[in-house]
Amino acid sequence: MSDIQIRPTVANDLSRLMGIDHSISSESVWQLELRRETGQVTAAFREVRLPRSITIVYPYNPFALADDWARKSMMYTALIGQEPVGYIGLFERGTASLIYITDLAVNVAHRRQGVANTLLQAAQDWAAGRSHRRIILEMQSKNFPAIRLAQKLGYEFCGYNDHYYLNQDVALFFGKALK
Numbered sequence: 001m002s003d004i005q006i007r008p009t010v011a012n013d014l015s016r017l018m019g020i021d022h023s024i025s026s027e028s029v030w031q032l033e034l035r036r037e038t039g040q041v042t043a044a045f046r047e048v049r050l051p052r053s054i055t056i057v058y059p060y061n062p063f064a065l066a067d068d069w070a071r072k073s074m075m076y077t078a079l080i081g082q083e084p085v086g087y088i089g090l091f092e093r094g095t096a097s098l099i100y101i102t103d104l105a106v107n108v109a110h111r112r113q114g115v116a117n118t119l120l121q122a123a124q125d126w127a128a129g130r131s132h133r134r135i136i137l138e139m140q141s142k143n144f145p146a147i148r149l150a151q152k153l154g155y156e157f158c159g160y161n162d163h164y165y166l167n168q169d170v171a172l173f174f175g176k177a178l179k
Contacts, residue, residue: 003080004078004079004080004085004113004114004115004118005078005079005080006076006077006078006079006118006119006122007076007077007079008074008075008076008077009069009075009076009077009087010077011069013077013084013087014065014066014069015066016083016084017062017065017077017084017087017105018062018063018065018066020062020085020086020087020105020106020107021107021108022057022058022062022105023055023056023057023058024055024056024058024143024145024146025053025054025055025056025145026050026053026054026056026142026143026144026145027049027050027052027053027054027144028047028048028049028050028144029047029048029050029141029142029144030045030046030047030048030141030142030144030147030170030172031045031046031047031048031141032044032045032141032160032162032170033045033046034162043160045141045157045160045172047144054142056140056142056143057167058105059140059165059166059167059169059171060102060103060165062105065103068089069089071091072089072090072091072102073090073091073092073099074089074090074123074126075087075088075089075090075103076088076090076119076122076123076126078106078110078115078118078119080110080115085106085107085109085110085115086104086105086106086107086110086115086116086119087103087104087105087119088101088103088104088119088120088122088123089101089102089103089104090102090123090126090127092130092132097131097132097133097134098132098133098134098135098136099123099126099127099130099132099134099135099136100135100136100138101120101123101135101136101137101138102138104116104119104120104137104139104146106119116149117149117153120137120149120153123135124176124178127178128178128179132178133177133178134175134176134177134178135175135176135178136158136173136174136175137150137155137173137174137175137176138171138172138173139171139172139174140165140169140170140171140172141160141169141170141171141172142169147172147174150174151174153176154176155174155175155176156174156175156176157172157173157174158173158174158175159172159173160172160173161173
């Protein structure tokens with residue numbers, strides 16, 4: 001594993017972070033099934049293995065990162081050597097003492113090397129240091145690698161929003177209590 005360093009994002013990082021390949025490959029998805037019967041709605045998710053791997057496009061425009069950066073409560077950049085290889089964007093929501101992770105991206109060449117884990121730990125430390133009680137990680141239902149990562153790190157499924165993204169994908173939310 002490479003030596004991963006985390007620091008707050010600076011303006012000079014943005015052009016390199018926007019250039020990261022934000023797409024992911026997935027061999028499984030969480031499929032939403034809605035049932036409406038006699039005034040009752042039941043939602044269920046089930047893991048579905050796909051016949052072949054698919055490429056999932058990032059649900060946000062990475063080129064808007066420069067504009068969005070200033071609106072984030074915090075943003076961290078992961079570096080290996082002097083090269084930015086990933087980032088995480090955090091947003092404080094209201095008085096509910098919640099932090100939402102709206103962006104988590106790692107350069108393809110550095111995936112599965114602990115970069116996302118390290119970014120998530122930095123986010124949790126920052127949120128806990130600001131006395132937040134809970135952190136929420138947002139992802140597309142098709143982003144099976146992110147679902148597995150969330151589960152591995154102790155995040156629990158806590159909700160969804162159908163047609164959440166501009167491309168009409170389902171958003172999944174995984175939460176974790178902070179100590």
